[in-house]
Amino acid sequence: MRHSFGHRLCRFSLLGAFVVGAFECSPVRADEAAPRKTENVILITYDGLRWQELFGGAEELLMSKENGGVRAIPELKARFWRDTPEDRRLALLPFFWSKIAKEGQVFGDPSHASSSRVTNGRNFSYPGYSEILCGFPDDRIDSNTKRNNPNVTVLEWLNQRPGLSGRVAAFGSWDVFPFIINAERNGIPVNAGWMPFAEATDPVRLATLNEAIRDVQAPFPDVRDDGLTFLGTLEYIQVKQPRVLFVSFGLTDDWAHAGRYDLVLDAARRTDGYIERLWTALQSIPQYAGKTSLVMTTDHGRGDDRVEWKNHGKDVPGCAQMWIAVLGPDTPAFGIRENVQVTQSQVAATVARLLGEDYTAAEPKAGAPLPGTIGSVAAGQK
Numbered sequence: 001m002r003h004s005f006g007h008r009l010c011r012f013s014l015l016g017a018f019v020v021g022a023f024e025c026s027p028v029r030a031d032e033a034a035p036r037k038t039e040n041v042i043l044i045t046y047d048g049l050r051w052q053e054l055f056g057g058a059e060e061l062l063m064s065k066e067n068g069g070v071r072a073i074p075e076l077k078a079r080f081w082r083d084t085p086e087d088r089r090l091a092l093l094p095f096f097w098s099k100i101a102k103e104g105q106v107f108g109d110p111s112h113a114s115s116s117r118v119t120n121g122r123n124f125s126y127p128g129y130s131e132i133l134c135g136f137p138d139d140r141i142d143s144n145t146k147r148n149n150p151n152v153t154v155l156e157w158l159n160q161r162p163g164l165s166g167r168v169a170a171f172g173s174w175d176v177f178p179f180i181i182n183a184e185r186n187g188i189p190v191n192a193g194w195m196p197f198a199e200a201t202d203p204v205r206l207a208t209l210n211e212a213i214r215d216v217q218a219p220f221p222d223v224r225d226d227g228l229t230f231l232g233t234l235e236y237i238q239v240k241q242p243r244v245l246f247v248s249f250g251l252t253d254d255w256a257h258a259g260r261y262d263l264v265l266d267a268a269r270r271t272d273g274y275i276e277r278l279w280t281a282l283q284s285i286p287q288y289a290g291k292t293s294l295v296m297t298t299d300h301g302r303g304d305d306r307v308e309w310k311n312h313g314k315d316v317p318g319c320a321q322m323w324i325a326v327l328g329p330d331t332p333a334f335g336i337r338e339n340v341q342v343t344q345s346q347v348a349a350t351v352a353r354l355l356g357e358d359y360t361a362a363e364p365k366a367g368a369p370l371p372g373t374i375g376s377v378a379a380g381q382k
């Protein structure tokens, strides 16, 4: 990855030299240099998926009964164990590594002198999602209790922008999202938890999906099966064609708390497949094809040893470290970003900036858009 990154950088530096020259070396903003293509943004989160697995694939120490609660070790190793970290992560997250990380950018790989950090100091879900969506930490958000967020998220802010009003929606497996987004205040459609779906491409399909929601086993009462969340999201996209869509998958976190490393890996792999199918579906719809950017991240990291991988929170060392990825027609293909420190609070302004909107001007507490993710010239500045 380091090698190909260098090549890409050279290519863009050459291109950048022309453009920067035209602007007499003034700090040119990328979107002034080339017309922005993004008209839609999909923000996707994987709850508590560690950077260790994202960048390194399955961890050998945890593929055991004792440390990872693994039931069928040889079968799990056949699915996910490979000799190198590059092959392991490709086995775990094939779409992420063959598409998103190749044609887009990934932040937070410590082996490339990069970090991507949660800044809220709590390192659990509600504070993390609020930081992702609002662009800043808030000390008042100190529990996962279903209380309406006093802050305005970038979703709510975008929902008031011309052309985006009524075109913003959220789907999540965890049932706290209506409160994190404060749907009661802003009326943004938020389908979360085991809530039935309201839209599908045909009524039989809608009824079948809602029967599944009612009838499947629910090992976590507050977290809907991610496969159902995915299927409902896909229907909603086809019917409503939102321009800003937040999708949150949850089971990677729940199976980790349950101490089942095998099921964490299976959930991560399955979710990667959902994201691939979502992306493929988008490319077949004129509203989205070639005009959609994808931003991906997680709400928190987790601990880093044979016990603490299950946990996270302010007292678990290392779990402020996480990862962020961006893919889309305006994002240069730099792959793994090197020598760059970013924070979870930069996601909200990145989502807005991809749509040509300046969130930090409206919300000065918000982190700046992720450097170098939008347009070619920004690359030379990174």
Ligand SMILES: [Zn+2]
Residues within 6 Å of the ligand: 048, 125, 253, 254, 257, 312
């Ligand atoms: Zn958790």
